[in-house]
Amino acid sequence: MSFERPDTYSTSVLPGEAPSEDQFSEVIKAFRRFILEFRINNRFIYREQLRENILLHQYQLTVNNEHLISYHDELNKKLADDPAEMIPLFEQAITEIAKRIAYISSSDAPSTFPICQLILLSNDSRVSIRDLDAEHISKIVKISGIVISASTLHSKATEVTLMCRNCRHIMKLKIPSSFGFPQIPNRCQAPPQPNGSKSECPPDPYIIVHDKSTFIDQQVLKLQETTDMVPVGELPRHILLSVDRYLCNKVVPGTRCDVIGIYSIYQAKVRNSSTNNNAAIRNPYMKVLGIQTESDSITGGALSGVFSEEEEEEFIAMSRLPDLYDRFARSIAPSIYGSTDIKKAITCLLFGGSKKILPDSMRLRGDINVLLLGDPGTAKSQLLKFVEKVSPIAIYTSGKGSSAAGLTASVQRDPNTRDFYLEGGAMVLADGGVVCIDEFDKMREEDRVAIHEAMEQQTISIAKAGITTVLNSRTSVLAAANPVFGRYDDMRSAGENIDFQTTILSRFDMIFIVKDEHNTQRDLSIAHHVMNVHTNGGSADDQVEGEISVEKMKRYIQYCRAKCAPRLSEEAAEMLSSHFVSIRKEVKERESYSSERSSIPITVRQLEAIVRISESLAKLELSPIASEAHVEEAIRLFNASTMQAINNENADNAELTGQVTRIEGEIKRRLPIGWSTSYSTLRRQFVDKGSYPQAALEKALTVLERKESIQFRHQRMSVFRCGV
Known part of the structure; x- marks a missing residue:
């Protein structure tokens, strides 16, 4: 050959x-x-x-x-x-x-x-964006990152036809394919006349004849380092990419890809600059020769979306393990003691359910959202950090340091063309993965409302600066929050502790209330576990045989999400529908007994949540059908999370409701209509002498105020009963 x-x-x-x-x-x-x-x-x-x-x-x-x-x-x-x-x-x-x-x-x-x-x-090793230096200029390099913005298509001239305005001399000029601006001659290049005379053409005589020039499509992308490449304390670096012809419109913001191209430099056009002090300064960019995304299958490639035959055989054998679900849950943050149901819920979140497109083009999300609400020191942030590490695509952010534009998308202006373009936020860049939001309760209300659409419809609609578009945000949300008073107050209702609107709570498939309960035996176990972690680098319980490594978990999650999309069996669907009717009836009866509706709603979204949990359990086992066993475990998880929060709310309020009713009757008996008394007197009579809790008196006064039986004057210095 x-x-x-x-x-x-x-x-x-x-x-x-x-x-x-x-x-x-x-x-x-x-x-x-x-x-x-x-x-x-x-x-x-x-x-x-x-x-x-x-x-x-x-x-x-x-x-x-x-x-x-x-x-x-x-x-x-x-x-x-x-x-x-x-x-x-x-x-x-x-x-x-x-x-x-x-x-x-x-x-x-x-x-x-x-x-x-x-x-x-190419299958060459990648070079980090922050490692690109002068030695790589004019060389082919391979970098990886996430596309954070993409410009609109514009035409780039490859050969322009120039014509002198004075003597009509025509010349062709080839334009190098770069970001630089074409160097058009500032003097007329016409040859001398036969008699030897030259035409007196003015400076900068040439104009471009567009209909006789050739153009190609060009697009400008901005590629940023992924979060796992950024050292602690550093800002993520980014680089401009120039793509043309058939590479245009291949990727959108949020796409993770490998880019092969020529590392080059160009001189940016400086506005209103009369000096040439920066003439020797050049900005880097990359002329793209090829883009490899995770869906590309390359012969012998080592991209994260390609699985070898050995890996597939190993994953299929793993899916047949009888205790895979428990083993996977134990491998979630093994250094954290207990929280078994929370770890199982996070396992379901990582695998996700099956997204569906109905015949009327309506989309049903398959991603699972989980809220962890609880006392400080219950390892909520540690769980979020572990999920960021084990999920194939994940972004971690804190509620106080996140704005609505940072979570969804922002509109930026190109400094050269002055055009507006979109730059994706956290929920766009984590498309197909998980967004971990810590300190969810510290977010401003208007910022929290911005992610309502992203959590349910999984899109982000933008209508600003003349840009009207819809971006995909097919992500799961794992949020952690503290109660309103710092610690969970059992004497107050769940609604008073949570302080979230029903609209956001209904979008979470599972809501866990994590209490730091005082239990001597449990405290002793936690203390032993923590001491083992600090002294041995891991407790003996964590070193069990068959624990799944983080890298294998990440690959197995990616394999299951790519290869499996389970559906409910008819028996499981029937079982689930009857269970939903029963819990709706139970909640309705409970609300009829009490004067308040539960702050945690039970709607059709919660039925779909149990369906998604069942599908994720089937996906974990690579099963195409979600059986009744999967539905039973999904119902158990739902009862241990959202229903447990509702039950706690009602159980905690049962005794409080009786006390409130008794105080309410005593106030009406002791305080005739038109009379007033001081707030301190009521507190002395009911809290100090009557041994009622302070929360019961506050609740009784709130109820009477709502019924227009009493009014407060001078910021509760006195209480006046006006009657209905």
């Missing part, structure tokens, strides 16, 4: 010596031979790929760098060392072969046959 004789195509250029036309033609021939002759398993993959693309009128060829290395190592080295010179030659070779495929003879090909684009993919 021809690739066994690499010396046939070798060309050498001495340092400082410009390559000749013969050397260029040799390189073009070498690239042409590679396209025509490279084959795998007797299949000419690039020849066939180019033929298919030409038939579809797509003038492009996707080349894997590994194939070029195996075919002709020296040719690949030339491409890597001098890509700006070699890539046009590669594209010229592709175009010549495309002409032969599209037309019988090259003479039949039109003169305007488009230049075919080379799209390069």
Whole structure:
């Protein structure tokens, strides 16, 4: 085969010596031979790929760098060392072969046959964005990150036709494919007249004739480091990407990808600058040659979305383990003692349910949202940090340091074009993953309202600065919050402790109230566990055989989410519907006995929540059907979280309600209509002497005020009974 004789195509250029036309033609021939002759398993993959693309009128060829290395190592080295010179030659070779495929003879090909684009993919090791320096300039590098913004398409001139305004002299000027601005001659380049005279043309005489110029599509992207690449205390770095032709509109904000391109520099246009002090300063950017997302399947690739056969066999064997659910839950933050049900709920959140698109185009979310509400020191933030580490895509943020624009999307202005563009926030960048929001109660109310749509419809609607669009935010939300009074007050209702609107609470599939209860035996167990962690780096209980490593958990979650989308069986659906009717009836009866409605609602959203939990349990086992056993565990988890919070609210208020009723009757008996008394007197009579709790008196006065039986004067210094 021809690739066994690499010396046939070798060309050498001495340092400082410009390559000749013969050397260029040799390189073009070498690239042409590679396209025509490279084959795998007797299949000419690039020849066939180019033929298919030409038939579809797509003038492009996707080349894997590994194939070029195996075919002709020296040719690949030339491409890597001098890509700006070699890539046009590669594209010229592709175009010549495309002409032969599209037309019988090259003479039949039109003169305007488009230049075919080379799209390069590579399995080389990645370079961090913060490690790019002057040594990488004009070299092919591979970086990874997350796309945070994408500009609109604009036309980039590759060759412009210039005409002098005075003498009508016409000239063509090739524009290098970069961010820089074209250097148009400031003097007329017209040759002298036959009589030797030259026309007196003014300075900057040339204008661009657009209809005789050639343009290509170009788009500007901004790529930012992912959170796991950023050292502690550092800001994430970003770099501008220039994509053109068939690479445009391939990615949207929030896409995680690997980018192969030429690291280059350009001089930004400085407004109102009369000095050239910064003439030697250049800004970096990358001219993109190829984009690899997780969905791309590359031969021999090591992208996170591609699974080897060994991995698949291992995951299928793991899914058949009888105690996989418990083992997975134990592997969630093993250094944290207890909280078994919370860890099982987080397991369900990581796998998620099945998203559905109904015949009327309505979308039902499959992601599970969990709220942890409880006392300080109950390891809520530690659980959030662990989820950020184990989830394939995750963003951690704190409520106090997050705004509505930072969570959803912000509108920015391009400093060069002055156009507005969107920059995705946390919930857009975590599309397909988890957003961990700590200190959820410290968020401003208007910022919290901004994520209502993102939590249920999983979209973010933007209508500002003339931009009206909808962004995807298919994320799960894991939020942690403290009660209103710092600690959970059992003498107050859950509504007074939580202080969240019903609209946001109904969007959480599971709500856990985590209390720091004083139990001697439990405190002793926690103390032993913490001491073991501090002295041995992990307790003996954590070192159980079969514990799943964080990396394996991450890969298994990714595999299950990609390969499995369970549905409820008919028996499970019937069981679930009857259970929903019974809990609705129970809540209604409970509300009829008490004077207040529960602050935690039970709506159809909670029915869908149990469905999602059941599907996530089936997905954990790679089962296509969610059975009755899955529904039973989902109902148990729902009862241990949301229903337990409602039951606690009613159980805690049972005794308080009786005390409030008795105090209310005593106040009416002792205070006739039209009379007043001091608040301190009531407190002395009922709290100090009557041994009623302070909360009961406060509640009774609140109830009487609502019934318009009493009024407060001078900020509760006195109480006046006015009657109904």
